Amino acid sequence: DKGNHRHFMAKEIHEQPEVVSHTLTSFIDMVGETIRLPEDLPFDWKDLNRLTISACGTASFASMIAKYWFERYARLPVEVDIASEFRYREAPLDKGGLSIFVSQSGETADTLAALRYCKEQGQHTLAVVNVPTSTIAREAEVMVRTLAGPEIGVASTKAFTCQLAALAGLAIGAGKARGTLSAAEESELVHALIEAPRLMAEALRLEHEIETFSRDLAKASDVLYLGRGTSYPLSLEGALKLKEISYIHAEGYAAGELKHGPIALIDETMPVVVIAPFDAIFEKTVSNMQEVAARGGRIILITDAKGAEAAAMATLKTIVLPEMPAVVTPIVYSVPIQLLAYHTAVIIGTDVDQPRNLAKSVTVE
Ligand code: F6R
Numbered sequence: 001d002k003g004n005h006r007h008f009m010a011k012e013i014h015e016q017p018e019v020v021s022h023t024l025t026s027f028i029d030m031v032g033e034t035i036r037l038p039e040d041l042p043f044d045w046k047d048l049n050r051l052t053i054s055a056c057g058t059a060s061f062a063s064m065i066a067k068y069w070f071e072r073y074a075r076l077p078v079e080v081d082i083a084s085e086f087r088y089r090e091a092p093l094d095k096g097g098l099s100i101f102v103s104q105s106g107e108t109a110d111t112l113a114a115l116r117y118c119k120e121q122g123q124h125t126l127a128v129v130n131v132p133t134s135t136i137a138r139e140a141e142v143m144v145r146t147l148a149g150p151e152i153g154v155a156s157t158k159a160f161t162c163q164l165a166a167l168a169g170l171a172i173g174a175g176k177a178r179g180t181l182s183a184a185e186e187s188e189l190v191h192a193l194i195e196a197p198r199l200m201a202e203a204l205r206l207e208h209e210i211e212t213f214s215r216d217l218a219k220a221s222d223v224l225y226l227g228r229g230t231s232y233p234l235s236l237e238g239a240l241k242l243k244e245i246s247y248i249h250a251e252g253y254a255a256g257e258l259k260h261g262p263i264a265l266i267d268e269t270m271p272v273v274v275i276a277p278f279d280a281i282f283e284k285t286v287s288n289m290q291e292v293a294a295r296g297g298r299i300i301l302i303t304d305a306k307g308a309e310a311a312a313m314a315t316l317k318t319i320v321l322p323e324m325p326a327v328v329t330p331i332v333y334s335v336p337i338q339l340l341a342y343h344t345a346v347i348i349g350t351d352v353d354q355p356r357n358l359a360k361s362v363t364v365e
Contacts, residue, residue, distance in 0.1 A: 007352045009153035009245070013338050014204060016158050017197035020331065022147040023162040024193055027169045033187040033194075035173035042141055043124040045177035048098050051076050052091070052123070054083040054114035055102040056362065058156040058240060059163060063102050064233035065330045066167035073175035073189070083110035084365065087117055095122040102167070103127065104151060104159035105361040106134020113365070115139055128166050130159050144170065153353045154360050155245050157338050160237065161200070164331045168193060172327075192325035196332060202322050203335035207343075210336055213300050213317055214343035220271050223248055224262060226255040226292075227275035228285050230330045234275055234337060241341035245355050246348050255288040268296040273340065277321075277329045278307035286311050302336050 005011040027036050051070055053063040060082050067078040081091075083101075087110055093099070099118040103111045106129040115136055118125055127140035130148050137143045146162035172189045175181035181189070217223055223242055225235035236252035243250045253262050255274070266272070272292050276285040282303075289311065292299055299316050301308070304323045311318075319336050345352045 006346070007153065009155055009157060009342055009352050012151060012153050012158045013335070013342060015149070016161050016335065017201045017204070019148045019158050020161050020165050020200060021197040023165045024169070024196070026145065026147055027166070027173070028190055028194065030194070033190040035169050035176060035186065035190060037170070037173040037177065038142055038144060043096065043098055045074070045174045046179070047096070048076060049094060050097060051078045052093065052097065052099040052118070053078060053080045053102065054086045054099065054111060056083050056108050056110055058160050058237060059102040059104060059111075061233045061237040061240070062160055062163035062167060063100070064236070065164060065230045066171060068230045069168055069171035069327070070174065073171045073181055074178050075180040076174065076178070081114075083108065083114040087113040093118065093121045093123055097123050099123040099125050101125065101127045101136055101140060102163055103134070103136050104130040104146075104148070104156055104163070106131045106136040107361050107363050108136070109363050109365045112136055112139070128163055130162065154355055154358050155241055155341070161331050161334050164334070165193065165196065168327060168331070189327050192327050195324065196328045199322055199324050199328060199332045200335050203332055206319060206321075206336065207339055210319060210339045211343040213319070214340055214347055216298065216300070216317075217242070217248065217271055217340060217344040218246070218347040220248060220269065222265065222270055223250040224265065224270060224272045225250060225252040225275065226258065226272060226285070226288060227252075228255045228281045229279070231275040231277070231333065234330050234333055235273070237334070238273060238275070238337040238341070241338060242344060244358060245341055245345040245352050246350055247356075248344065255285045258288050258291060263291060263295070266292055266295040266297040268298065270297055272297045272299050274299055274301045275333055275337070276301060276303050276307055276311075277326070277333065278304050278310065278323065279326050279329070282307055282310065302333060
């Protein structure tokens with residue numbers, strides 16, 4: 001049932017404040033503002049020297065964002081791998097280490113194979129899954145659920161933001177358990193996470209304006225997405241979302257990589273979506289954006305009020321989100337990224353919920 005939406009994807013984008021809130025309340029103690037980690041874990045966070053995360057597609061981008069969180073909050077080195085690469089690489093793994101697998105369906109063949117490989121290597125295994133009865137959920141030692149509910153649209157939206165919520169919780173919980181976060185820092189981060197659903201609802205209110213920017217994207221044959229820090233994997237997700245449902249070629253890049261190649265692509269016909277909340281690395285991203293502007297590139301900047309003011313340039317279109325703590329920006333900035341792709345595809349007239357050549361669950365390698 002699509003409710004009053006034209007597509008399941010639209011419905012699922014709009015459900016996000018609610019399902020992210022469900023997912024958060026499943027592991028947050030709202031009164032104490034603390035993270036409740038899964039009980040009876042077969043490993044101790046303090047004993048871990050590194051983490052390995054394997055996933056495919058959108059789930060791999062959630063995992064890349066989680067890398068920034070685990071490294072910052074739990075001071076744990078993280079290796080994120082695309083499951084189809086990891087499974088054949090015979091990666092050396094410490095015995096008793098922890099491997100995490102992220103999957104909406106819990107049936108993705110490559111992710112499942114990566115899980116089985118890690119078990120054979122004596123790794124502890126933890127799966128972040130949306131389907132609790134799935135094979136990956138059953139075979140992993142520990143299951144952490146995302147409570148996105150059934151996702152029908154082939155392009156993942158609400159499962160992605162719920163994965164981010166769950167992974168943020170795990171990283172903060174791990175930081176607390178390892179003593180790299182104080183109780184005060186934990187409660188500050190938890191407090192920020194609790195605000196995410198409200199901030200997502202505010203982002204959804206910008207839909208009409210975002211739709212007008214989509215008219216610009218719909219005319220393009222190529223689109224570049226740029227970001228730094230956690231906005232870098234989000235730029236990869238933005239490009240994936242656009243290409244899978246609108247069939248427009250899109251690439252995500254770490255903004256700092258621009259001058260190492262992709263800047264050659266920039267001309268007046270090339271829209272560039274820049275994801276840049278006003279944070280510690282904002283100035284760096286803005287200087288990359290100026291390089292794009294100087295070459296006539298058409299920029300859509302997704303930022304907040306401070307960022308919009310600091311970046312002010314004539315050529316710019318801006319999507320201005322509320323200001324928010326860094327830990328929630330990937331969750332909230334997902335909303336305009338998804339809406340841009342969705343409306344672009346609707347304008348072009350592609351089959352948004354059932355894009356050509358794609359299946360919801362990839363059970364063959
Ligand atoms: C993109 C998308 C795919 C999936 C990928 C992994 O919108 O949906 O890239 O994210 O096939 O699927 P799961 O999460 O089911 O393992």
